[in-house]
Amino acid sequence: MTFYDHPYKKYAFVLFSLPMIWIVSSLLSGRYFPDPAEPVMTLTGIWAVVFLVFTLLMTPLVKVSRFKWISRFRRFIGLTVFWYSSAHVCGYLVLHAGFSWVWIKEDLLKRPYMYVGFIAVVILSVLALTSFKFAIKKLRKNWKPLHRTVYIAVLLVILHLWWQVKSDISVALYSSLALVPFLMYRLNASYFPTLHTRIKETITKIKKTEKSACVKKSGR
């Protein structure tokens, strides 16, 4: 099985790259001139959040049998989050700070908004590096808890988004609306087992109706 084990992956690859192609070509063509830092950081940040939402959607989706096929794209989408957040960091380092070490040091050490985002990217990097078969085999039982730290990254991303608001809250608001339910779901599972059971029951119910629908279909 290779990276392209699923025939649709090349299409997914192109599709997921489209925003990046747009951002990079706009940057190179001077569309973001004279100060490309803000648009590049905003766009890569927003797309990182979009793919993060997709990644988080995997857990509930694969529980519904109809969407099981989507699990093949799980790592792929997770890695896309990593690429967009890396581009976000590069946008900061190069376009915003011009590799001025004084500037970067000031920001990283003193601004909670900055180091919160930085820690989130560190977490995503670790997850990206341990997302391959070899790491999964090596880490065994530790792999799952390690990859659940994505929810810590989600929390940090939400903080980062609210801390960066100047006047326009829309990005922070919509991102939070999309991300918070996943955090609640995870908290449910870990700390409120009764509620979690109820959610599980609902999922089972959905599955049952699906099954009966299938039975009806095949019986016809």
Added chain:
Amino acid sequence: PSFGSISKTAFGSTETPAPFDTATTYNNFYEFGYGKGDPEKKAASLKPYPWKINIEGEADITGAFDLEDLIKESQLEERIYRLRCVEAWSMVVPWIGIPLGSFLKKFRPNSKAKYVYFETLYDPTQMPAQNGNALDWPYREGLRIDEAMNSLTLLSVGMYGSILPNQNGAPVRLVVPWKYGFKSIKSIVTIRFVEQMPQTTWNMIAPNEYGFYANVNPGVDHPRWSQKKERRLPGGLLFPNVIDTQMFNGYQEEVASLYADMDITRFY
């Protein structure tokens, strides 16, 4: 409208102004949208001529005046100033205008005039983003009277040898070069002499981030970013021109005395 004679000054003679296109396509003017490119795209709905300014408050002469009448007697000057935005970018712009001090003195402010308050036009038909609530409209700014009277403070009506483009605050705006850009209020319709320190827009939104004085100061960081450096625009296509931010944006000689007995770290 066009200008008669414009006298050149020594201000900024060693600086290289930003290209006209840079200064007119990269603007913060929330009345036309959040994006830096929005003002250029959307400011055509602003009708800057004719334009009335209301002079109010603690002065002998008050009332509504036509802008053209107010400045037609004055000798226009060109001054090349550095503009430092609180967002850590900066630009050099050749402004045309008259010293605010000589303009204000014509209205004979009285001894109660401790501050000067300014207001931008509020008219959502001309400034469409005022339909939204990005800011608490109208945009408000203020200066202490000695800051307003300082010889650097310019009441600008033009740039690059011509009238102000709408997106740059036509037809009349402030330029206060030792303060962060948001102090340089655009499209002014009201000037009021007041006794108390006035409420100002960004200070009302986030007092811990934007002080009333807002003097450029590399030693006082914005809570969310450092103010020690700035990107001087335009830089390269991919690599910004990062330079050190100077105290009072490099105008210490002219303005440091205004704050001699003030703790400028506390009153940022």
